[in-house]
Amino acid sequence: LGHHIANDALRDHMFPRFDKAKKENTLSIEPGPYDVALIGDYNIGGDAWASRMLLEEMGLRVVAQWSGDGTVNELVNGPASKLVLIHCYRS
Numbered sequence: 001l002g003h004h005i006a007n008d009a010l011r012d013h014m015f016p017r018f019d020k021a022k023k024e025n026t027l028s029i030e031p032g033p034y035d036v037a038l039i040g041d042y043n044i045g046g047d048a049w050a051s052r053m054l055l056e057e058m059g060l061r062v063v064a065q066w067s068g069d070g071t072v073n074e075l076v077n078g079p080a081s082k083l084v085l086i087h088c089y090r091s
Contacts, residue, residue, distance in 0.1 A: 003042075007066065014075045021076065028073045029080060035063045037081035040088040043068030051087055 021027045029035075036055060041048045048068045055062055064070060064078035078084075 010066075010075060014072075015079060017076045018079045022080075027077065027080065029063055029077050031063075031080040032061060033082065034060045035081045036060045036083045036085055037064035037066065037078045038062060038068075038085050038087045039064075039066040039078075040086045041065075041068050048087060055085075 018027075038048060038052065038055075041051075043049070043065075048065060052062050052065065060083075063081050064074040066075065066078065
């Protein structure tokens with residue numbers, strides 16, 4: 001339950017930052033048609049790196065990774081994605 005609470009808190013903090021940056025035209029990326037976000041993986045074993053590389057080799061741009069190795073800028077950019085992919089080792 002703890003990680004769900006933490007993810008909800010991050011979401012509630014980051015999404016308003018995206019809205020503000022978009023309104024002020026200060027996003028750290030230029031949104032594109034092939035932007036995707038990865039959510040659900042903590043990248044403990046490094047498997048999210050391989051998934052990210054495969055997606056990028058397919059021509060997709062990973063703009064956010066929740067949570068794993070995601071940076072604050074990536075978390076803010078998450079809502080810019082055109083597709084959200086669930087990546088969970090246990091799934």
